[in-house]
Every structure is written in structure tokens, then in C-alpha cells.
Amino acid sequence: WFCEHGHVTVARSTPDVCCECGSRDLTRDPDVLDTWFSSALWPFSTLGWPDKTPQLATFYPNAVMETGFDILFFWVARMLMMGTHLLGETPFEKVFLHALVRDADGRKMSKSLGNTIDPLDVIEGISLEDLIKKVEAGLPPESEREDRRRRILDGVARKYPEGIEVHGTDALRFTLAVLAAQGRDIKLDISRISGFRAFCNKIWQAIGGVVLPHLPQDPAPVTDPAGLELPDRWILSRLAQTVAIVNPALEEFRLNDAAMAIYQFVWHEVCDWYLEMSKGALYGRGGEARQEAASRVLLTVIETSLRLLHPFMPFLTEKLWQELPRRAGDPESIMIAPYPKAGDFAVDEGAEHDMARLQEIISTVRTIRGENNLPPSVELSLKLHMTDPEAAARIAGLKDYVCSNLTRVKDLAFVDARPPVCASCPVAGGEAFVPLTGLVDFEEEIARQKKALATAQKDLAAVQAKMSNPKFTANAPAEVVEENRRRLEDNAARVDKITRSLAHLEELAKGQG
Template sequence: MEAAKYDPAQIEGKWYQHWESQGYFKPSMDESKPSFAIQLPPPNVTGTLHMGHAFNQTIMDGLTRYYRMKGFNTAWVPGTDHAGIATQIVVERQLSEQGISRHDLGREAFLQKIWEWKNISGGTITEQMRRVGCSVDWSREYFTMDETRAETVTEVFVRLFEQGLIYRGKRLVNWDPVLGTAVSDLEVESVDETGSMWHIRYPLADDASQALIVATTRPETLLGDVAVAVHPEDERYAAFIGKEVVLPLTGRLIPVIADEYVEKDFGTGCVKITPAHDFNDYEVGKRHQTALINVLDLTAKILPQAEVYNFQGQAQETFALPEAYAGLDRFEARKALVADLQAQGYLVKIDPHALKTPRGDRTGSVIEPMLTSQWFVAMEKVAEGDETGLSLAGKARDAVDSGKVKFVPENWVNTYNQWMNNIQDWCISRQLWWGHQIPAWYDEEGNHYVARTEAQAREQAGAQAVLTRDEDVLDTWFSSALVPFSTMGWPEETPDLKAFLPSSVLVTGYEIIFFWVARMIMMTTHFTGQVPFKDVYIHGMVRDNEGKKMSKSEGNVIDPVDLIDGIDLPHLLEKRTVGLRRPETAPKVIQATEKLFPEGIPVFGADALRFTMASYASLGRSVNFDFKRAEGYRNFCNKLWNATRFVLMNVEGKDCGQDESLPLAYSFVDHWMMSRLQQTEAAMAAAFNTYRFDLAAQTMYEFVWNEYCDWYVELAKVQLNSGDEASQRATRRVLVRVLEVVLRLLHPIMPFITEEIWQTVAPLANAKKTDSIMLATWPEADESKIHPEALAQMNVLQELMGTVRNLRGEMNLGPAVKAPLFIEGGAELGIYLPYLPMMARLSDVTLVETLPEDDAPVAVALGARMMLKVEIDKAAETDRLNKEQEKVQKALDKLTAKLEKPGYTDKAPAHLVEKDRAELAQLNDKMTQIIEQLAKLK
């Protein structure tokens, strides 16, 4: 380390390139070693690194580097997800700027455009991962649409179909009318909005003078109503159950049914049931075996003819809908319907209503529950011939119940089980062009044939059949659910599959427990008989410093690379406002950016960013990212760098105790430092083994900054300046050996600075057994090296030092004033005296039987009385103490009055009363000290 000043830009790129080029990230594949494997949650190929990625990847890389140093056969498997919807939108948007649609190009040409875009932009996020220092095995990098993954996806689909676990049916799904596809729950955002609640009269068929009042937020779906439901125990409507009401504007008769789904106390207690356009209504309709009446087309416009189905998805009939609404967009139809309801006397009232509107996260359009024909995976059905007798969901439940898969923190098991115990069949088809095309073909009669190839499908259908391939693609989560084994060579029995399945841990966020974690467990256990991973470490979400979710439209999103490199405000504003999904949000983004970063973002470096992320990684908690903490850890990097330079200046070219035949005279300070090192090694192992990165960061910060730098390095100066040759040799040996171990302990969290320093320090400590610190041995604690006596002696020295410093403060001595110290105590204090002058800024220290007669204040520590012999200006000191006494008295009077106020101690929170009383006691102690000091000055 030649540079005098720590400069992360000078070391980070150099070392990462070296590590990667030397193949250090690859596993050893030594079967005699235990394995550690971890799968990267594949980021979208459309994306760039965000703070959530940096948080997640700091944890994963820390674990990987830790186990690599422990000698494990270590594989961190990287990959990117093809992100069906997101990627198609990006490329379609680019084409639209040229006035071209995907339909103008056709499927094959459009897919070629996407592959071209992917080849240009798809590597952005992996390059950013390199900047953060991720030690992934890039030779294993996969893409969920590459040839190997495509073969695995087809194989899995066909096997599941042959086992009776994949089927095609007409069911209710989330439908994005703008995208024209089914979407998963993860792609739907519930947005708080203000809408309306329309109260509508449904007259009784046999007595028009009576009516049920139905409250709804979606009056346009009235056209598809099949019933009105009331609670079976609602006495208001007991007489109406089994009767029929007239559906307004249509004249259709629909029954009144009883179902416990209805909340008696919400709205009017009457609910319209539209099973083809509402998920809850679908379940009600299924229980009562009603019809399913679809009134919307796939663009969310009113159909001219309603389509009627049963719950087996079979078409029953069609009937005409009111001509006035046919072809209208759902919201235009809503306006027309409400106007007609009011004109015909059916509308009772309209109330404002707060509701959560489901919107597509990519388009912002309102998601419509839509009855469509889709492919599904059966969750609770047992595969034909499966000897376990467990369904896919059953296997996933059993994996967790049996303890084969453990959640960290454990409370996330409840979230997992809640979803697994209420699981629905999985809709896996998407009406897109980008993705794994479903391996199914249809003949002219609509019969489908599932096969690995078209040739095999033709064998099933007959040579004369005219076949057309299904145009739909698979849900992105289908292919990503297979990565635990699709990346290890399955279906072949490979060395990778043997070594790395199950992997050691999955590190991910809580929001995809259902969509990815559970499905990986299902698929892996079903196809391999193994769980995909042993532990699932769930971390929180990274929010801004005010606790808000980070988003581009809010202007509070942070690119980790900007934190690493720094960026000035003009370039940051340009970066944040160019290419906004909604350009109208630009003023808001600019305002938020200028507020957060008035001077831009300074250079922090990857190590400071990683240490910050590690410090936030307490189990399962979301974190509010604060730049002050990042600044503190950048200072920590500087502290480590500067301490190293001091050590090197004092040890380079000198005997550092490598020749153990020469005498070494260790002091209690040296033994204390080595003892604390052993305790720190044990604490770090415990932190990594329990995923407590926050404790690892805290442990190293306190040890390096407080104990090594602020205490040992300073005390070592005394030993180097005044000790004999054996003592100096021992001091140099401890300085470099502790520093070298510190670097290894820090390496999993701060890889770059530790590598740079280690290359220089390790040879001095006789510890350079490998070419890189990342291949060096992880330090293991040795309890036999802990010296309880030295630990106790250091506590004495620290208490003596603290007392002297407090005494200086009481006497208002400036840092430049050096005074003699007298200590009245036993000879056992003699070992501490050499350290006090420099550490406490003293001219000298004298151990005496009795303190000299003087008016100076006396302090007591560990039974020893201490006095600083300083010529004091009595008048000036008396004036200072009188002013201090007046200030303390005012504080005492104010606090006493507060505590004596009638009722305060009874009504105020107990912890506040306790705090006030503790503060009162401190003020009284301070007043006593002032009075004693004033008495001595008289």
C-alpha cells in the first residue's frame, strides 16, 4: 500500500479484475471438503442495481467469502431473469418511438429485436455487481432463457403434464387490459385511492315495492350479477333468502342467497355476486354452483353478448347485453350505467369511499379479474404414481414442517404457512411473446398435445393433423422456480448436483416468499427428492432515510454505484429524470433529489457501502438508509488505512518477532490485545453462523476503532519508545499479527481495502501463505490464548485513564497543558504508570504514600486517590465554578418543580419519570462536586 491517502477508486477495480482473472471465485470441487452453495436471486435483465440488491448481495458475498476462507468447496451461482413482461414492455416502447408495433414485425422478428437488446444491455447489472465486489463464479452465469434452461423448462412442463399436475382450464385471473395478459399477484400494486360507493335498489320479483339495497364500488359489473348474497344470520334479510330480485337495467331475475362471506355490519349487508369479475365472488359462486357470466372482452370493454360458463369452464350459452353499453370501455360504461340507474330510479345514493385499487406495476392500469383459458399447475393434487402421497404444496409444507428448510428469522414460517395453507392452483401462462413458449400444440378441433418437440406432438395427434403451437409463454416465476437444479445439470446426475444441492442458504426479501421461495421448494423436492436450500434468510427492505419506499417517481431511489463513485448534482439530476416512465413526475424527482443531495453524492467506495449495509442487517428488519452512517464507515476505512500506515512506519525494516528464538517480552497490554482478539474471533464466527451481519459489523468497528487503534496503537507507542529490545520486538509482533488477523476478519464485509493492506502486512506477520487474502485461512479463536489477568489489568488502566481525563475536565485544563499527577496508592499500580503520561497528557506521574497538601480537586479510582498538581488562578476558577453552580441550580429547580407538580409522577409514562429522576440525581452529584471544589478554593 504505497498511497499515503485511502483512495477506493485506486484499489477496487485492480483487485476485482485480479481475483476474477485468477479464477478465485470458482469452487475447488474437492469432495473431501464440505460444500457451501448459494443461489443469487436472479435480477431482471432489464434492471440496474438498486439498494435492495446491494443489501442482499453484501450478505451473500459476505457469507461466500467467509465459507471460502474456512476451506469449504464454495459456489455462488449468478444469473439473470428474462423478466417476460418488463422486457417486452421496454422493447415495445423503443419500437413505438419509431412508430412500429410488435404486430407489425411479427413474433419471430420481434423476438430477434429483444435478443439484440438483451445482448447490448443485459450485462449492465452483472457489471455493477462486480463494482460491489460480488465474488460469484461467473463461469456458472445463466440466463433463464438460455438453451440449457429452455430444455429444463420444457422437460419439467411435460413431466408435470404427464403426471396430471398441469392442466388447461377457464378460471379467474388477474388481467392487465393494457398488456393483454394474465399477471401474477406480485405484479399488482394495491393503491390507496378515493372512489365511490353506489347504493342500488334491486326490487323483489314478486313485490316491486320491496327491494334489497346493494352497495358496490364497481357498478359496471352489475351486468354479470348472478345473485345477491346476505349473511345467513342477518335477521333483516332472513325472509328474502330463496326469493328472486330483478337485476336493474336488464330485467333478469337472480336469487337471494345466504353466505357467511357477507359482513353484516359493512355497507347495507347485501352484496352483489359477480363470480366472473371478482375473486371473492368467484368463491361464493363456486360454493353455490351459480353460473359464471362474463361481460367484458380482453380490452375491458363491454361485450355485445354475455358469455355464460359453469365452474368446469364449459361454455353454456350467450345472451345479449343492453345495446347502449356494448363496446364501451369499462369506465365509460360505468358512467352510462350510473346515469341510467339514476334516471330509472334504481340509484339510492352515492357515498365517497376509500378503497385499494389493484393496478399493474408496469402499466398503472386497473387490473381486472377476468375469466380466461389458461394453463395451471395443480397445487393440492398428488401426481400419478407418486409414492410419497404428497401434492406439490404438501411437499413444500413438509419440507418446512420437518425442519429440512429453516427460516431465519423463524417468524417468517408463519407467513409461509399462511399462504401454503390457502394456496390456489398456479396460473402459469402469459399472453406474451417473450418467454418460454408453452410446449403444447392444437389441432383444428382444439385438442391439445403436450410434448417436448413438435415431432412428438405430431406422433400423438396423427400424421395428418394440422397443428398450431400455443402462442402463450410461461410465467417468469416458472423458470426461476427451477434454478436450484436447472443450474446444476439436472436431469443428469452431475458432480454439481451432488455437491451443491441442497444449497446452504437462500438470501432474499420477504415479498417473494410465495412467488419464488415456496415454488422452488415445491419443484426441487418434487423432481429431485431434495430440498433446494437448508436455510432461508429473510432480510428487510431498504427504504430512504424517512422510511419511504424507494422509487424513481418519488426521486428517492439511490444507485449503489453512485455511492461507490460519487456523482455531482447536475449529472445526478440528469440521470434521474431521463427516461422516466411517467415524465410528468420530473419536477417532483428534481425537488426530492435536490433536497436529499444538495451537493451531489460524495465518494464512499464499495467497502464503506458494504460495511453500511452489513451494519443494517439485523434479522428481518427493514432499514432506513442514512448517509451519516455511510459517512461514518467511510471514516472507518480511513481510520484503518491510517492506523496501518502508523504500524508500517514503526515496524517495516525492523524485527517483528518472526524469529521466535529471540526473546519476546510481552506486557499485560500485549496480552490484553491478543486476548481481545481471540474473543473477537469467536464473536465474528458466531455472527456469521447466525446471519447477524449487524453484530459482525458492530464487533469489528468497536474492536478496530476503539480497542486496536485508540488503545493498543497508542499504548504501543509507549512500549516502542521506552521498552527494551525484547519488549519492542513483542510489541511489533502484536501490532502486525493482530492487524493481519483483523484484515482477515473484515475481509468478507470489506474485501478491497483488506486485500490491499494485507498484501503488505501479511509478510511482516509471517502470514502470507496464499496469493490473496480471500484464500487465506479464516481465523479461529483459541481460548487458551485468553489471559484473564491481562483483561482485568487493562480494565484498571482504562479506569485510571478515564479518571485522570475527568479530573482534567473538572479543572478545565486544555489539551496543551501538561501537569504532574500524584497517585496515593499501593505499589501494584506501578505497572500502569508508564502509560499515563502520554495517554493522559501528563508531565510525569508519581506514586506517593500521601497526596501533597493542596487545594486542587482529588479523584478516586479503584481505591487510589489522584491529584493533578497545577497552579490555579483561584479567582478565575472560583468565578467559573460560581457560574457553573448557577447553571446547575437552575436545571435543578426546573426539574424538581416538574417532578413535584401534582399528578405528574402518577400520570406520566413510567420510563419518562424514571429518566427525570436519574437526571435529578446526576445534577445533585454535580452540585456536590462544585460545592466541594469551591470549598477547597477558599
């Protein structure tokens, strides 16, 4: 409002008098638009409207509008009304309502609760001291009682004792995509972002460190998958399946499904299995033709994975993609490279089936090693007692892969009955045995486990005592009680595990004696 002297009065409700001279002759500014009114014009006013600019012709109407559901009526509906009225066309076809980000406990983020997480602090990191200063500055000073203030700041110090580490843009972006399940709010916990930062590091190390030096200089595509080894055919088939999941997920805005499918594929299939299985071939241990084939498959898998990942991790993927060998005429940036589509690769059911078998056997051998404390340097014999003849035939065909560096198994045999003094583990269609005679000193192992059991029981008793104290459970902060409850469960599980393995050892020792 203006008075006759031109003084400006700003107020939440209609003022009676000028705040400077007290005049009652006030006029409201006639040239004001409601904020949502100007926002309603945003889809075309930003493009030069009402002039017929090339920008307007190119970008109006747009395809997708992305926003929060809380301003659906304030903003989205008004953009639609204005667009229809002034340009005769709606400004977009689809509206994607993204999830709202809440704190780890599901509370709305607000400065007065001191629970906001600044994305820049997650990306670049912040010391505890600076974080406390920032939270403190956000708390409303005069209205706060001192003890509440203290409690909020102590909570921050407890939650982030070392401040927040550097996580990088890609890790934050990927985490938000993974957590963006439709119709659900995001509970943002820094530990989740740290988990996906580990994924970024894994990709960096695996591709940048292990793979790059072994890629072919002339990147010709893989032409005949039929002539390839099992791991090669398998990973190309898994790639086909992943692309087939990711594309419809993106079309339907299930960003979390797309991100998780890529995560599973890259970490658990490419890094955990394929790289391990093809390392020998890449280093030339299987001869030149094998090395050549494996490196071509690897390049195909890595290059396609980076393109799949690019929308979720723009920086890391671009940097690595630039390092890959390229042919004349290939795009200059991964940004403008075509997105992988279903049909680029074929699914190979047979390879997937065989590989599932092989993975089961390898995991079984690793479990047996772990349970019996057999280090990787000790070579094992594997005996299989199969009730399913078809399963037996398949495994027999995979013998070279079973007896390899992956398992350190030196020989594989099929048996009719359980061999004496051995560790065992069920597999689909039968049971696997590893003879332990000469490999395990039962006396020593039993003594070691008994000692571990005593420690575990002591730890368990300590947490039990704490948790059965009503004063502790009533007065300690909820997250401390929760942490102790978790420790109680973990310790109980540990005691249980050692007890069982001890009983197993004692039984084996008896069999040997």
C-alpha cells in the first residue's frame, strides 16, 4: 500500500494506517499478480511469449512436468488452465508427482526441528562444527526454550559425530532415484547415501582400475554369442534382461525399479561374478582367442552399462565412458549416445540355467570353506551325491568351471553315499560334500570355537542386562535403545551360530576318532 506521500507499507492483512506517517489514505499497488498467477504463465512466459519465438515453437508444449503433489492445484492446474486459454494447448502431457523427502525417522524436514539435510553438505561434506552452526541458525531463537534447543543440537552431534563425509553428486542422485518408489515418501538416511557411494567407488575401481587396461583397441561388436564361453553368454543374456527391465520402468516413471535393476546387474553380476570368472581369460591364461573374445564381451557389457547408468550417475559415467576405446563416428559424449534398448541383446535361457547351477555350487563351496575355517590357499575335493540325474549331467558339463580358481576345488566326483568325516551342504537335486580329513585340526578348532562362544555369551549377557533395566529403556534416546535392541539380536544370533558349529565340529571329531 502507498499513502499520498508515497510511503510504502507492507503488511500481511489490510493495514489501517501508513506505517511511516500514520495517514489513513492508503492505495493498494494495482500492478500485482498472485505468485501462482505468474507461475501459471511459466511454461510459455519463459519462452518469450507473447512473441512467437523459436524457443516457444520448440519447447511448447513440453512432454513431462515433474513436481510435488502438494502444489497440484496451486500450480499444475493453473498452468493447464492458462496454457489452454492463451495458447489453445495444454503445456505438457504427463505430470510426474515425485516423492517428498523426509528425515530418517519419517518426519517432515523443517529448520525448526533441526532435521533438514542440505544436499550440498551431502555432496561436499561438512564438519560437525559447521553443521551445528547451520542447524542452530535455523532454529527460531526467541520462541525456543533453551532445553529444547540443547536437545536438538545434541541430537545432531549424536547423529553426525564426525560431521557429514563427502558423498559426491552421483551417489546422492542415485540414492534419491532408488528411494523414489511411487506413492511413498522418501526417508533420507545418510547411511543409505554412503551405501551407494560405495557403489560409485566399486564402479570406479572395477572399470577404471581392473577393466580398462584389458579392453581391445578396436572396439568391434560381439558378433556370434553362440561361439562364446558360458560366462560370456551368461553376462550378455543378463544384460539383455536388465535392459528389458529398465526401459519400461523408465517409461512408467518407476525410477527406483530402473535404478535397482542396474545396481544389481553392475555390482552383483558384472563385478561379483563376471569379472571374477573372466579375469583369467583377460590376463591371457586361456590363450589369445579366448582373451580377445572375453575383452570384446567385457567392452560391450561395460559400455552398455555406462549408458544405462548415465541418467542416474551423469558424472562418473561420462568420465569412464570417455576412457573407453571408440570408433570414428561414435558420439563425442555419453550424453548424446543412444540409450540401450530391448532387442540390442538376446536372452540365452540355457546359459542362465547353467550359470545358476554353477553359482550355486561355487557358493556352496565358499560356505563350507567359511564354516570350517578353510583358507582359500587350501585346495579341496568336492563330492556330489545327486538324486536328480539331469542336474548331475548339467554339473558334469560344468566341471572345468567348478574346478577353477573361483573355488580352489582340485577334483570333482559323483558319489553314491556320504563320504566319512566331511562337511556337507544341500544343493538343488542333491547334496555336496567336502572331505575334511587332514585339513582341519579338530581339537584346535573346537578349543578356538569354545573361546569364541564364551566371548559371545559375555557380550550377550551385558546387552541383556542393559535392556532389562527399565530405567535405561525409559530414559535413553529412542535411537540408542534401538541400537541396543539390534545388538541384542546380533549377539543372540552369534551365540546360536557358534553353538551349532561347535556341535557340528564335535560330531565330526567323533567320526574321525
